[in-house]
Amino acid sequence: MENEKKILVARSSLPEFEEYVEMIRPLWDSVWLTNMGENHEKLTEELVKYLQVPYVSLFTNGHLALELCIQAMGLTGEVITTPFTFVSTTQAIVRSGLTPVFADIDPKTYTIDPDRIEALITEKTSAIIPVHVYGNVCDVEKIDAIAKKHGLKVIYDAAHAFGVTYKGKGIGSFGDASMFSFHATKVFHTIEGGAVTTASKELVSDLYKRRDFGIKDEEVVDVIGPNAKMNEFQAVMGLCNLKHLQEELRKREIAVNRYRERLRNTKGLIISETQKDVSPNYAYFPLVVDENKFGHTRDEIKDLLAEHEIYARKYFYPLTNKMDCYQGRFKNADVPVAAWTADRVLTLPMSASLTVSDVDRICDLILSLNGSKS
Numbered sequence: 001m002e003n004e005k006k007i008l009v010a011r012s013s014l015p016e017f018e019e020y021v022e023m024i025r026p027l028w029d030s031v032w033l034t035n036m037g038e039n040h041e042k043l044t045e046e047l048v049k050y051l052q053v054p055y056v057s058l059f060t061n062g063h064l065a066l067e068l069c070i071q072a073m074g075l076t077g078e079v080i081t082t083p084f085t086f087v088s089t090t091q092a093i094v095r096s097g098l099t100p101v102f103a104d105i106d107p108k109t110y111t112i113d114p115d116r117i118e119a120l121i122t123e124k125t126s127a128i129i130p131v132h133v134y135g136n137v138c139d140v141e142k143i144d145a146i147a148k149k150h151g152l153k154v155i156y157d158a159a160h161a162f163g164v165t166y167k168g169k170g171i172g173s174f175g176d177a178s179m180f181s182f183h184a185t186k187v188f189h190t191i192e193g194g195a196v197t198t199a200s201k202e203l204v205s206d207l208y209k210r211r212d213f214g215i216k217d218e219e220v221v222d223v224i225g226p227n228a229k230m231n232e233f234q235a236v237m238g239l240c241n242l243k244h245l246q247e248e249l250r251k252r253e254i255a256v257n258r259y260r261e262r263l264r265n266t267k268g269l270i271i272s273e274t275q276k277d278v279s280p281n282y283a284y285f286p287l288v289v290d291e292n293k294f295g296h297t298r299d300e301i302k303d304l305l306a307e308h309e310i311y312a313r314k315y316f317y318p319l320t321n322k323m324d325c326y327q328g329r330f331k332n333a334d335v336p337v338a339a340w341t342a343d344r345v346l347t348l349p350m351s352a353s354l355t356v357s358d359v360d361r362i363c364d365l366i367l368s369l370n371g372s373k374s
């Protein structure tokens, strides 16, 4: 097993060093390094076009983008959300003084099951925060219709869904707002970074201040906010990476197609296919292992891969409602599908640097467990 190439669950893509350096060189003349600088404004404009949304507000990371969006909307009481997500989603709700109410997920897309939402609505509910988990698109039509019927706000956690479109529309144009993460591990990144997209001019101008301590002008501070601004070095990384996005997606698509080819039709291995009407971004490759049919558990696969220096991750186990910091705080959630999935999901390595032979090595190991050839 010596000299085997180490493969991690994700690997950041970087532009050529010289390309980035050339683009940050002017900062040494302007000495304008942060606080809505020139590159920040340019990236904002480019993302409005790329994401096909009316407004984009940039942040230093996706988590603060979500928190400040929740706060800017003045949400109160309870928020219906999914427990099958990265802990950030739930933390943003709780840190904003709200109570998460957990709905179960759809067994195919792993996103919130819209048919489980209405039963959870009470007089205290102010919003729904669904997650386009792995870049899979939520049932936006049903969710937006439920929200409209009950007068609720919808903020999509689109951390994984950069560039995804549904029926030809940018995914960030659904609901009242969406949050995207531009973390180093994402399809598109600004090292750390994030954005809120919305059609509301009021929301975007509130967020403009809120991410900058609530400062309206030199003498007026009229909302309460932290420092969550994206700096110029982050914005330049975004401008560079945007230029290479098509290539990034093409490489990821090749890897995803190979995984599907190799793992599709193996009993007990459940993989996702591209959803109808969706143009995907190949952000993650989740594998759900039904041990009764495959003959081995998710953890056995994870351990076998790790023996060969391949590090898959249990995104997303445990469910956020089960996390230690929330014990005893919220009502028990009735989420059997989410619980079943979290116990069996393994996110296989996925990045633009993953080659077809890397994918083959990973699949050979997985399939060697039950003697399948595929």
Ligand code: T4K
Residues within 6 Å of the ligand: 008, 009, 010, 011, 012, 061, 062, 063, 064, 085, 086, 088, 089, 131, 157, 159, 160, 180, 181, 182, 183, 184, 185, 192, 193, 194, 315
């Ligand atoms: N909502 C959802 C649904 C999210 O998934 C996330 C973030 C957020 C909200 C919040 O957005 P941000 O505030 O982060 O913008 C990673 C990411 O840090 C996190 O952004 C992401 N979701 C989550 C799913 O994955 P960890 O704790 O698993 O990261 P870590 O450090 O273990 O890195 C994973 C792998 O990535 C490493 O094994 C190698 C690779 N990597 C990592 C870093 C830091 C690189 O190649 N380069 C790097 O610089 O959370």
